[in-house]
Amino acid sequence: MTPAPPELTVRPLTGADELGLFCRLSYVLDHELADDLATGRRRPEWMWVALLGDRVVARIAWWTGRGGTAPQLLDFFDLDDALPEPERGAVGLRLLETASAAVLPAGPDRPEYGRYIPPDWREDPVAREVVEARMRVMEASGARLLVERLRLEWRAGTPVPQDSGRLVFRPVAGREDLLALMAPVMEGTLDAHGRADLASGLTAREAAEKHYDEEFAHLTTPQEWWRIAELPDGVPVGFVIPARNNYHPMIAYIGVLPAHRGHGYVDDVLAEGTRVLAAQGVERIRAATDLGNVPMAKSFERLGYVNFERSFDMVWDRDNPVDGRIPGS
Structure with missing residues (x-):
């Protein structure tokens, strides 16, 4: 039998x-x-x-x-x-x-x-x-x-990007200092998670607060690493959050204000975040950007980051019906 x-x-x-x-x-x-x-x-x-x-x-x-x-x-x-x-x-x-x-x-x-x-x-x-x-x-x-x-990586031995001198960088002064810039950065964002937050009914300010409280507030590396980029006359251009999570040094977030997009400032801002972490003697810096965010991907490439991997994210919508059937079965 x-x-x-x-x-x-x-x-x-x-x-x-x-x-x-x-x-x-x-x-x-x-x-x-x-x-x-x-x-x-x-x-x-x-x-x-x-x-x-x-x-x-x-x-x-x-x-x-x-x-x-x-x-x-x-x-x-x-x-x-x-x-x-x-x-x-x-x-x-x-x-x-x-x-x-x-x-x-x-x-x-x-x-x-x-x-x-x-x-x-x-x-x-x-x-x-x-x-x-x-x-x-x-x-x-x-x-x-x-x-x-x-998924991108800057590796020790890659030239550390130089400061072009076009922008002035200062540490973030606190939560409100950063949120005041994060909210307008949501305008026209190419980030899928940010777009999803806005599509769910959150205002740009609420989406920024959610991101800050869920991601940045729990980072244990020094907030003094965080940088706001300004023109020489003090007008803000953008910001970058260099940090370390539980596993790797990383560029946690980077943004350029809508009024200053299209001038190549993203390279200057990313370069500053890279310099902050490189000064800590790290072996690598991890980062990620959406496949559709071509300007950001090209900036990483110009500054010596290599695409070593990809990732995908899937979500369950509250109103998405479930049929429990494997397509094709």
Whole structure:
């Protein structure tokens, strides 16, 4: 008699000692998991696996930047790509829905899903199928693609950009000093997250406050690194936020006021942020910009940043219907 195939088991990790089980599938952030668990950025109950017998066929995990808070981001979602479709998609959807119901607080809002992907993923058939298989599952759960982004890196040994002398830089004086510039920068922004905030009904000021409070207020590196760029007569042109997150030195945000766009000032502002971090002796500086933000991407390229990776973000809209069906299945 042929033995019955094993049933699918979907469950969270029982503790950090099951990290080896979770890592039977792989992703570029695996090396961060142990430290994330130790610091509270992840919890075993936020890390789930789908098992066929003792074979891990899918896994999922959420992350938070601050221990003791609810999940902020879904950043691990991996499938065993040896599974054929539609079984692979069905397994992934069951894991996603079961784990989400158990992990996420009640309510309509869900943390967005973000994934790092190869820079040439569209040209590589294998990489493309890996990316699109995960997207299909997310879409079946009601998510939509918000943005694809370039991930960029300035590396030690690259020439540190010189000050052109066109602008004068001063430290940010405080929250209001920065918000007064962040709000007008929202006008005509090419940033998908900023555009989504405005489309949701937030004013430019409210969107700026949200970004500041969710991102900048929790940075632990010195606020003295933050710079406002001005013309020699004191008229503000833009700003840059050099910082370090839990993992890397980074350009957290950069903006040029609408009245001063089109004059190449973005290069001067980015150069100042790069100089601030380079002076700390860092090995690399990370940054990201939306694929559609061509002027910003070209500025990074001119200043010696290389595109080493891409990423995509998917979001669940409150009014986006869910049909629970994997497209093509």
